[in-house]
Amino acid sequence: MQQELGSRKAVGPSFMWQFIRLLLYLMSCLVWCGLAFMLIACDRGTANDTEQTSSSEFLSRHWPAVLPPQGKPPAAFTSLEASLDPQSCGECHVAQFKQWQSSLHSHTMGAGIQWQLQLMSQQAGNKCLRCHAPLAEQKALVALKHNWPNAPDKALPDWLPANLADAGLVCAACHVRRHQYFGPPAKQTTQTTSGDFPHAGFTASKAFQDSRFCATCHQHNEKDNPPRVNGKLQEDTWNQWQQSPQAQQGIHCQNCHMPDRQHLWRGIHDADMTRQALDIQLRLKRTGVNTVNVEVALHNQGAGHHFPTYMVPKVTLIFSLRNKDSGKEHIFHRYVIGWQVNVALTEEQFDTRIPAGEIRHLKIPLTLPEADAHWDVELAVEVMPREHYERTFLQSLKYADKLPAKTLNILRQALSEAQATHYRLLQLQEPVPLWNIAN
Ligand code: HEC
Ligand code: HEC
Ligand code: HEC
Numbered sequence: 387m388q389q390e391l392g393s394r395k396a397v398g399p400s401f402m403w404q405f406i407r408l409l410l411y412l413m414s415c416l417v418w419c420g421l422a423f424m425l426i427a428c429d430r431g432t433a434n435d436t437e438q439t440s441s442s443e444f445l446s447r448h449w450p451a452v453l454p455p456q457g458k459p460p461a462a463f464t465s466l467e468a469s470l471d472p473q474s475c476g477e478c479h480v481a482q483f484k485q486w487q488s489s490l491h492s493h494t495m496g497a498g499i500q501w502q503l504q505l506m507s508q509q510a511g512n513k514c515l516r517c518h519a520p521l522a523e524q525k526a527l528v529a530l531k532h533n534w535p536n537a538p539d540k541a542l543p544d545w546l547p548a549n550l551a552d553a554g555l556v557c558a559a560c561h562v563r564r565h566q567y568f569g570p571p572a573k574q575t576t577q578t579t580s581g582d583f584p585h586a587g588f589t590a591s592k593a594f595q596d597s598r599f600c601a602t603c604h605q606h607n608e609k610d611n612p613p614r615v616n617g618k619l620q621e622d623t624w625n626q627w628q629q630s631p632q633a634q635q636g637i638h639c640q641n642c643h644m645p646d647r648q649h650l651w652r653g654i655h656d657a658d659m660t661r662q663a664l665d666i667q668l669r670l671k672r673t674g675v676n677t678v679n680v681e682v683a684l685h686n687q688g689a690g691h692h693f694p695t696y697m698v699p700k701v702t703l704i705f706s707l708r709n710k711d712s713g714k715e716h717i718f719h720r721y722v723i724g725w726q727v728n729v730a731l732t733e734e735q736f737d738t739r740i741p742a743g744e745i746r747h748l749k750i751p752l753t754l755p756e757a758d759a760h761w762d763v764e765l766a767v768e769v770m771p772r773e774h775y776e777r778t779f780l781q782s783l784k785y786a787d788k789l790p791a792k793t794l795n796i797l798r799q800a801l802s803e804a805q806a807t808h809y810r811l812l813q814l815q816e817p818v819p820l821w822n823i824a825n
């Protein structure tokens with residue numbers, strides 16, 4: 387830790403100022419959301435809360451702008467019940483723990499945010515932590531790591547594991563307030579709730595099945611006047627969902643992202659999930675002796691929001707023409723689905739996202755090099771789930787000589803992790819129909 391502080395000081399103040407300004411521009415992600423989706427008081431969830439409590443009241447208590455500390459655990463709790471460690475929850479909730487571990491919610495404190503935190507003040511850093519590691523105890527641990535003011539000076543209690551902040555969006559961030567447990571109404575189960583219930587039972591609320599639960603971190607609040615790019619909010623998933631056909635049918639975020647209450651949260655990083663979203667039809671029409679129209683219909687049939695929802699991912703359609711006899715192939719067209727914004731977040735370059743339920747038609751005229759040969763058109767679809775961050779990280783690497791070695795290493799790691807998420811979604815092939823005078 388000393389070393390870290392030492393190396394931070396080695397960076398000259400004018401550079402720091404410059405860099406912080408750069409960060410403010412560059413930070414691809416959403417400092418600005420400010421307050422929680424539903425602000426309001428952070429008073430204690432009481433035992434009176436029942437399923438009847440309306441979801442919005444529940445949510446405003448459950449997700450205040452800043453989560454209050456848990457405080458001391460009840461004396462009757464075993465150390466297992468008192469612990470905020472996801473692994474402790476996992477002792478009893480084995481399935482949820484395994485699923486969560488495989489999800490991106492357990493990676494919200496990865497290299498991509500860590501290198502940035504090293505260059506930030508506590509105030510700026512806490513704005514990021516609101517979504518990436520929201521418990522008060524996690525913020526205190528991050529403060530300790532970075533020698534920020536207000537870091538805890540006492541030894542950590544045993545219910546607070548030293549690595550809790552690095553664990554990301556932990557179980558307790560969604561389920562535990564002041565050592566009281568909250569969850570969705572119990573499924574119809576054989577589980578008895580009589581007798582000694584672990585962690586003194588739990589308070590049920592339907593808010594856990596409401597899209598607004600997720601909006602806390604996946605939607606910028608208009609009331610905070612967040613900055614926009616070309617008039618659009620950087621995070622607008624809940625609004626997009628509200629306009630979707632799925633919302634009309636009462637399908638919430640959880641129905642798609644937590645089927646059967648599984649804690650998987652698969653999204654654009656997952657090929658199967660993304661295939662559910664996008665249906666692609668490819669048709670070729672011969673329009674002349676050596677001309678063809680390539681017609682593509684892109685249907686966002688399975689995402690309950692734009693495909694993709696944020697500016698971050700890019701989905702590229704690569705069209706190539708292959709001579710079936712010689713095997714020779716060349717790319718004749720590319721089309722990118724996504725919202726492309728410059729690294730400084732000031733300018734929109736294009737926005738080709740497809741709203742939920744909508745179909746986008748492309749018509750690409752193609753001239754064949756030889757009319758008589760046999761041709762195939764191939765369409766490959768490539769996904770870069772973190773394209774915007776890749777550009778941000780590359781831009782930041784231009785300042786490599788100004789960065790402390792430790793920060794630079796984490797930045798490089800963030801870039802290579804982002805690049806490692808690329809995958810091919812699918813590949814289609816269609817023979818070019820022969821020219822027929824009757825056409
Ligand atoms: C000693 C075992 C044990 C530990 C440790 C434990 N739980 Fe539980 N928990 C249970 C049991 C048993 C139930 C009731 C049956 C069920 O729903 O699985 C329950 C219920 C719940 C529920 C309500 C489920 C519903 O139907 O809505 C939530 C949420 C929950 N626990 C979260 C947690 C979290 C988060 C942690 C860690 C901070 C944790 N639990 C630690 C045993 C445990
Ligand atoms: C309103 C909630 C919110 C706030 C505040 C927030 N983020 Fe995020 N962040 C997200 C969400 C949601 C994602 C995933 C979607 C995406 O890729 O944009 C994400 C993704 C990221 C990623 C890419 C994933 C990775 O681990 O590489 C980075 C880096 C990141 N955020 C950094 C930051 C930084 C730095 C701040 C503070 C300046 C910040 N975020 C503030 C919600 C937030
Ligand atoms: C991002 C918030 C979030 C995190 C993190 C999270 N959960 Fe949940 N959990 C939920 C929501 C939302 C539901 C209700 C889903 C539904 O009903 O569709 C839920 C449901 C549950 C249930 C009830 C499951 C059932 O089948 O009845 C348990 C138990 C539970 N969570 C435990 C955990 C544990 C243990 C962890 C950590 C390993 C964890 N949760 C992490 C949001 C979260």
Ligand code: HEC
Nearest residue numbers: 600604624627638639642653654663689690693694695696
């Ligand atoms: C009808 C099912 C469905 C609903 C409802 C739904 N999603 Fe999705 N979501 C998907 C699919 C499929 C993908 C993968 C394709 C994509 O990225 O659009 C996805 C992707 C995502 C991503 C990945 C990032 C990105 O840029 O696309 C996030 C974050 C996300 N959803 C959050 C949410 C939230 C928050 C809600 C509720 C407000 C929600 N989703 C509602 C199906 C759904």
Ligand code: HEC
Nearest residue numbers: 490493494517518599600602603639643651652653654655
């Ligand atoms: C406390 C803030 C917070 C809450 C609450 C939250 N998320 Fe997230 N979520 C994040 C962050 C931060 C990420 C980015 C993880 C990363 O890429 O490092 C994320 C990532 C995701 C992803 C992965 C998208 C991808 O790129 O593949 C999905 C899907 C998702 N969240 C859905 C949900 C749903 C559904 C809910 C509600 C049950 C929810 N989230 C609640 C903060 C939150």
